[in-house]
Amino acid sequence: MYLFNVRVYGILIDANDRVLVSDERTQSVAFTKFPGGGLEYGEGLLDALKREFMEECNLKIEIVRHLYTTDFYEKSSFNNSQIISIYYLVKAVDTLNVPLKDKAMDFNSDNVLEKEEVFRLVDCNQLLSKHLTFKTDQVAWEVYKNTSNFRNS
Template structure:
Protein backbone atom coordinates (compact mmCIF):
# COMPACT_ATOMS: atom_id res chain seq x y z
CA UNK A 1 0.00 0.00 0.00
CA UNK A 2 1.25 3.48 -0.86
CA UNK A 3 0.61 6.27 1.63
CA UNK A 4 -0.19 9.82 0.63
CA UNK A 5 0.12 12.76 2.98
CA UNK A 6 -1.90 15.80 1.87
CA UNK A 7 -0.65 19.10 3.26
CA UNK A 8 -2.06 22.61 2.90
CA UNK A 9 -0.17 25.86 3.52
CA UNK A 10 -0.89 29.57 3.56
CA UNK A 11 1.29 32.38 2.27
CA UNK A 12 0.28 35.46 4.24
CA UNK A 13 1.51 38.98 3.49
CA UNK A 14 0.95 41.73 6.04
CA UNK A 15 0.38 45.44 5.28
CA UNK A 16 4.15 46.03 5.26
CA UNK A 17 4.60 43.48 2.43
CA UNK A 18 6.21 40.96 4.77
CA UNK A 19 5.54 37.23 4.53
CA UNK A 20 4.77 35.05 7.54
CA UNK A 21 7.00 32.02 8.00
CA UNK A 22 7.23 29.38 10.69
CA UNK A 23 10.39 28.10 12.33
CA UNK A 24 9.85 24.68 13.86
CA UNK A 25 11.98 22.33 15.92
CA UNK A 26 11.43 18.75 16.95
CA UNK A 27 13.76 16.62 19.01
CA UNK A 28 15.94 15.83 15.99
CA UNK A 29 15.23 18.32 13.20
CA UNK A 30 14.64 22.04 12.63
CA UNK A 31 12.96 23.56 9.59
CA UNK A 32 11.47 26.75 8.17
CA UNK A 33 8.23 26.63 6.22
CA UNK A 34 4.93 28.38 5.61
CA UNK A 35 2.19 27.96 8.24
CA UNK A 36 -0.14 25.05 7.64
CA UNK A 37 -0.20 21.31 8.02
CA UNK A 38 -1.92 18.06 7.31
CA UNK A 39 -5.38 17.44 6.00
CA UNK A 40 -7.51 15.39 8.38
CA UNK A 41 -9.85 12.69 7.10
CA UNK A 42 -13.21 14.13 6.05
CA UNK A 43 -11.84 17.68 5.79
CA UNK A 44 -11.58 19.92 2.73
CA UNK A 45 -8.44 21.84 1.86
CA UNK A 46 -9.78 25.29 2.75
CA UNK A 47 -11.26 24.16 6.05
CA UNK A 48 -7.99 22.41 6.90
CA UNK A 49 -5.99 25.56 6.17
CA UNK A 50 -8.30 27.70 8.30
CA UNK A 51 -8.08 25.14 11.12
CA UNK A 52 -4.29 25.02 10.92
CA UNK A 53 -3.99 28.83 11.14
CA UNK A 54 -6.36 28.87 14.10
CA UNK A 55 -4.46 26.08 15.87
CA UNK A 56 -0.99 27.46 15.15
CA UNK A 57 -1.55 31.23 15.17
CA UNK A 58 -4.98 31.78 16.76
CA UNK A 59 -5.74 33.67 13.54
CA UNK A 60 -8.83 33.66 11.35
CA UNK A 61 -7.87 33.86 7.69
CA UNK A 62 -9.53 34.46 4.36
CA UNK A 63 -8.40 32.55 1.30
CA UNK A 64 -7.29 34.88 -1.52
CA UNK A 65 -6.23 32.48 -4.28
CA UNK A 66 -4.61 29.17 -5.08
CA UNK A 67 -0.87 29.52 -5.68
CA UNK A 68 0.59 26.06 -6.28
CA UNK A 69 0.00 22.33 -5.95
CA UNK A 70 2.90 19.88 -5.90
CA UNK A 71 3.60 18.67 -9.42
CA UNK A 72 6.55 16.36 -8.73
CA UNK A 73 7.25 13.38 -6.48
CA UNK A 74 8.16 14.39 -2.94
CA UNK A 75 8.87 11.81 -0.26
CA UNK A 76 8.15 12.84 3.30
CA UNK A 77 11.13 13.85 5.41
CA UNK A 78 9.51 12.10 8.38
CA UNK A 79 8.08 8.79 7.10
CA UNK A 80 7.58 6.71 3.95
CA UNK A 81 4.61 8.67 2.58
CA UNK A 82 4.39 10.75 -0.58
CA UNK A 83 3.69 14.41 0.10
CA UNK A 84 1.09 16.36 -1.87
CA UNK A 85 1.15 20.03 -0.86
CA UNK A 86 -1.32 22.75 -1.80
CA UNK A 87 -0.50 26.43 -1.27
CA UNK A 88 -2.88 29.37 -1.05
CA UNK A 89 -2.38 33.07 -0.63
CA UNK A 90 -4.25 34.05 2.52
CA UNK A 91 -4.95 37.25 4.42
CA UNK A 92 -5.64 37.87 8.07
CA UNK A 93 -9.35 38.23 8.80
CA UNK A 94 -8.60 39.77 12.17
CA UNK A 95 -5.78 41.31 14.17
CA UNK A 96 -2.50 39.43 14.49
CA UNK A 97 -2.12 38.80 18.21
CA UNK A 98 0.41 35.96 18.33
CA UNK A 99 4.04 36.63 19.20
CA UNK A 100 6.24 37.43 16.22
CA UNK A 101 9.96 36.79 16.54
CA UNK A 102 12.68 38.86 14.91
CA UNK A 103 15.33 36.16 14.56
CA UNK A 104 15.19 32.68 13.02
CA UNK A 105 14.63 29.81 15.47
CA UNK A 106 14.21 32.10 18.49
CA UNK A 107 12.86 29.61 21.01
CA UNK A 108 14.33 31.55 23.96
CA UNK A 109 10.95 32.27 25.57
CA UNK A 110 9.25 29.04 24.57
CA UNK A 111 8.45 26.25 26.99
CA UNK A 112 10.76 23.38 26.02
CA UNK A 113 8.61 20.72 24.34
CA UNK A 114 8.95 17.86 21.87
CA UNK A 115 7.77 20.19 19.09
CA UNK A 116 8.22 23.96 19.17
CA UNK A 117 7.04 26.52 16.65
CA UNK A 118 7.57 30.27 16.37
CA UNK A 119 6.63 32.77 13.69
CA UNK A 120 8.32 35.71 12.07
CA UNK A 121 7.66 38.15 9.26
CA UNK A 122 10.29 38.56 6.56
CA UNK A 123 10.18 41.28 3.88
CA UNK A 124 8.79 39.59 0.78
CA UNK A 125 11.47 41.08 -1.46
CA UNK A 126 14.20 39.75 0.86
CA UNK A 127 12.99 36.18 1.40
CA UNK A 128 15.08 33.81 -0.70
CA UNK A 129 13.73 30.36 -1.51
CA UNK A 130 16.91 28.90 0.00
CA UNK A 131 15.77 30.09 3.45
CA UNK A 132 12.88 27.63 3.29
CA UNK A 133 13.62 24.01 4.14
CA UNK A 134 11.34 21.98 1.92
CA UNK A 135 11.46 21.73 -1.87
CA UNK A 136 7.71 22.29 -2.22
CA UNK A 137 7.84 25.50 -0.14
CA UNK A 138 10.72 26.76 -2.27
CA UNK A 139 8.82 26.17 -5.49
CA UNK A 140 5.59 27.68 -4.11
CA UNK A 141 7.53 30.78 -2.99
CA UNK A 142 9.13 31.25 -6.41
CA UNK A 143 5.71 31.03 -8.06
CA UNK A 144 4.15 33.38 -5.52
CA UNK A 145 6.95 35.94 -5.92
CA UNK A 146 6.34 35.95 -9.68
CA UNK A 147 2.72 36.97 -8.96
CA UNK A 148 3.71 39.97 -6.83
CA UNK A 149 3.68 43.44 -8.36
CA UNK A 150 7.16 44.55 -9.35
CA UNK A 151 8.49 47.54 -7.39
Protein backbone atom coordinates (compact mmCIF):
# COMPACT_ATOMS: atom_id res chain seq x y z
CA MET A 1 0.00 0.00 0.00
CA TYR A 2 1.29 3.44 -0.93
CA LEU A 3 0.52 6.35 1.38
CA PHE A 4 -0.18 9.92 0.36
CA ASN A 5 0.52 12.81 2.69
CA VAL A 6 -1.50 15.91 1.77
CA ARG A 7 0.00 19.16 3.03
CA VAL A 8 -1.32 22.71 2.76
CA TYR A 9 0.76 25.88 3.13
CA GLY A 10 0.24 29.63 3.08
CA ILE A 11 2.43 32.33 1.64
CA LEU A 12 1.71 35.43 3.69
CA ILE A 13 3.12 38.75 2.51
CA ASP A 14 2.85 41.69 4.92
CA ALA A 15 2.35 45.39 4.13
CA ASN A 16 6.14 45.88 4.08
CA ASP A 17 6.64 43.28 1.33
CA ARG A 18 8.00 40.64 3.71
CA VAL A 19 7.08 36.96 3.61
CA LEU A 20 6.47 34.85 6.71
CA VAL A 21 8.68 31.76 6.95
CA SER A 22 8.96 29.08 9.60
CA ASP A 23 12.21 27.60 10.84
CA GLU A 24 11.55 24.21 12.42
CA ARG A 25 13.61 21.61 14.15
CA THR A 26 12.38 18.07 14.71
CA GLN A 27 14.10 14.72 15.06
CA SER A 28 17.38 16.69 15.19
CA VAL A 29 16.76 17.98 11.63
CA ALA A 30 16.28 21.70 10.96
CA PHE A 31 14.46 23.17 7.97
CA THR A 32 12.90 26.37 6.62
CA LYS A 33 9.45 26.31 5.05
CA PHE A 34 6.21 28.24 4.73
CA PRO A 35 3.66 27.98 7.55
CA GLY A 36 1.19 25.13 7.23
CA GLY A 37 1.02 21.41 7.65
CA GLY A 38 -0.90 18.22 7.20
CA LEU A 39 -4.50 17.76 6.22
CA GLU A 40 -6.48 15.86 8.85
CA TYR A 41 -9.08 13.25 7.88
CA GLY A 42 -12.47 14.87 7.22
CA GLU A 43 -10.98 18.33 6.78
CA GLY A 44 -11.02 20.55 3.70
CA LEU A 45 -7.87 22.23 2.43
CA LEU A 46 -8.89 25.77 3.35
CA ASP A 47 -10.07 24.77 6.82
CA ALA A 48 -6.80 22.89 7.34
CA LEU A 49 -4.74 25.93 6.36
CA LYS A 50 -6.75 28.21 8.65
CA ARG A 51 -6.33 25.68 11.49
CA GLU A 52 -2.58 25.40 10.90
CA PHE A 53 -2.12 29.20 11.03
CA MET A 54 -4.12 29.34 14.28
CA GLU A 55 -2.10 26.47 15.79
CA GLU A 56 1.30 27.71 14.66
CA CYS A 57 0.92 31.51 14.66
CA ASN A 58 -2.29 32.19 16.61
CA LEU A 59 -3.36 34.10 13.49
CA LYS A 60 -6.64 34.22 11.61
CA ILE A 61 -6.07 34.31 7.87
CA GLU A 62 -8.08 34.81 4.73
CA ILE A 63 -7.37 32.79 1.62
CA VAL A 64 -6.58 35.09 -1.32
CA ARG A 65 -6.00 32.54 -4.07
CA HIS A 66 -4.51 29.19 -4.97
CA LEU A 67 -0.87 29.44 -6.04
CA TYR A 68 0.49 25.98 -6.70
CA THR A 69 -0.09 22.25 -6.27
CA THR A 70 2.79 19.80 -6.42
CA ASP A 71 3.10 18.41 -9.94
CA PHE A 72 6.08 16.10 -9.42
CA TYR A 73 6.90 13.15 -7.20
CA GLU A 74 8.12 14.16 -3.76
CA LYS A 75 8.91 11.55 -1.09
CA SER A 76 8.53 12.62 2.51
CA SER A 77 11.74 13.34 4.38
CA PHE A 78 10.25 11.73 7.49
CA ASN A 79 8.48 8.54 6.33
CA ASN A 80 7.65 6.51 3.19
CA SER A 81 4.71 8.61 2.05
CA GLN A 82 4.37 10.67 -1.13
CA ILE A 83 3.92 14.36 -0.42
CA ILE A 84 1.24 16.35 -2.22
CA SER A 85 1.47 20.03 -1.25
CA ILE A 86 -1.03 22.77 -2.02
CA TYR A 87 -0.02 26.42 -1.62
CA TYR A 88 -2.26 29.44 -1.21
CA LEU A 89 -1.57 33.14 -1.05
CA VAL A 90 -3.06 34.27 2.25
CA LYS A 91 -3.49 37.51 4.16
CA ALA A 92 -3.73 38.14 7.87
CA VAL A 93 -7.14 39.04 9.27
CA ASP A 94 -5.58 40.01 12.62
CA THR A 95 -2.22 41.44 13.62
CA LEU A 96 0.61 38.93 13.55
CA ASN A 97 1.41 38.51 17.22
CA VAL A 98 4.01 35.75 17.34
CA PRO A 99 7.63 36.27 18.42
CA LEU A 100 9.75 36.90 15.33
CA LYS A 101 13.42 36.11 14.88
CA ASP A 102 15.90 38.12 12.83
CA LYS A 103 18.15 35.30 11.73
CA ALA A 104 17.58 31.78 10.42
CA MET A 105 17.43 28.82 12.79
CA ASP A 106 17.50 31.05 15.89
CA PHE A 107 15.86 28.50 18.17
CA ASN A 108 14.99 29.22 21.80
CA SER A 109 16.33 25.91 23.14
CA ASP A 110 19.65 24.14 22.83
CA ASN A 111 17.95 20.74 23.03
CA VAL A 112 18.25 19.43 19.44
CA LEU A 113 15.84 16.56 20.11
CA GLU A 114 13.04 18.91 21.12
CA LYS A 115 10.60 19.95 18.38
CA GLU A 116 10.66 23.71 17.97
CA GLU A 117 9.28 26.25 15.52
CA VAL A 118 10.21 29.92 15.18
CA PHE A 119 9.12 32.51 12.63
CA ARG A 120 10.76 35.23 10.58
CA LEU A 121 9.54 37.93 8.21
CA VAL A 122 11.96 38.03 5.29
CA ASP A 123 12.07 40.77 2.68
CA CYS A 124 10.57 39.28 -0.48
CA ASN A 125 13.52 40.55 -2.50
CA GLN A 126 15.94 38.77 -0.16
CA LEU A 127 14.25 35.36 0.00
CA LEU A 128 15.72 33.03 -2.60
CA SER A 129 14.33 29.61 -3.40
CA LYS A 130 17.55 28.02 -2.12
CA HIS A 131 16.81 29.46 1.35
CA LEU A 132 13.81 27.09 1.58
CA THR A 133 14.60 23.49 2.45
CA PHE A 134 12.02 21.52 0.51
CA LYS A 135 11.66 21.44 -3.27
CA THR A 136 7.88 21.97 -3.07
CA ASP A 137 8.39 25.25 -1.16
CA GLN A 138 11.08 26.31 -3.62
CA VAL A 139 8.81 25.74 -6.61
CA ALA A 140 5.86 27.46 -4.92
CA TRP A 141 8.03 30.51 -4.17
CA GLU A 142 9.12 30.69 -7.82
CA VAL A 143 5.49 30.43 -8.92
CA TYR A 144 4.58 33.27 -6.56
CA LYS A 145 7.40 35.46 -7.88
CA ASN A 146 6.43 34.73 -11.49
CA THR A 147 2.68 35.32 -11.09
CA SER A 148 2.27 38.04 -8.47
CA ASN A 149 3.76 41.16 -10.06
CA PHE A 150 6.82 40.42 -7.96
CA ARG A 151 9.46 43.15 -8.04
CA ASN A 152 13.05 42.12 -7.62
CA SER A 153 14.86 45.36 -6.84
